Amino acid sequence: MKQLMFSALLGIIVFGCNDANTDSTDIPTEQQTSPNMDLGSQPMSTEAAPGMEETVAMDENSSAAHFDMVFTSLDESHPSEAADHMQMAISALETEAVGLEDSRQQELKAVIEQLDDVTDRLRNDEATDRAEIQQLVDQAETLVGEQQ
Secondary structure, three states: OHHHHHHHHHHHHHHHHHHHOOOHHHOOOOOOOOOOOOHHHOOOOOOOOHHHHHHHHHHHHOHHHHHHHHHHHHHOOOHHHHHHHHHHHHHHHHHHOOOOOHHHHHHHHHHHHHHHHHHHHHHOOOOOOHHHHHHHHHHHHHHHHOOO
């Protein structure tokens, strides 16, 4: 009888210690499921697929999208808003121009300087020629587009 009680006590101690030493792997995480868990209750991941993330980022930050917003702001008589979009477009152009050969880089740099002048005029609410802006935008997009 003593042996039976000793074995039972030993079993309780061993199993009790085993429960105290469990690590966090027993706790379900977002990616783990338990047998009774409905898969519909799993949290949805907000991460985009690797290819999707780059596409979305390019579309939202592309110079062409910002240039479109420049012209929209000009049509709505919002020159300061147009200047903001022009600055974002210039930044996007500089990012898109990474990897251009030296001669194209120099041409683009000259166009960007002219776009900076247009941005200053827009900020100062000075008269700006839409055709001039369109010509500069076309030049910039052509230079960057030839890289791709």
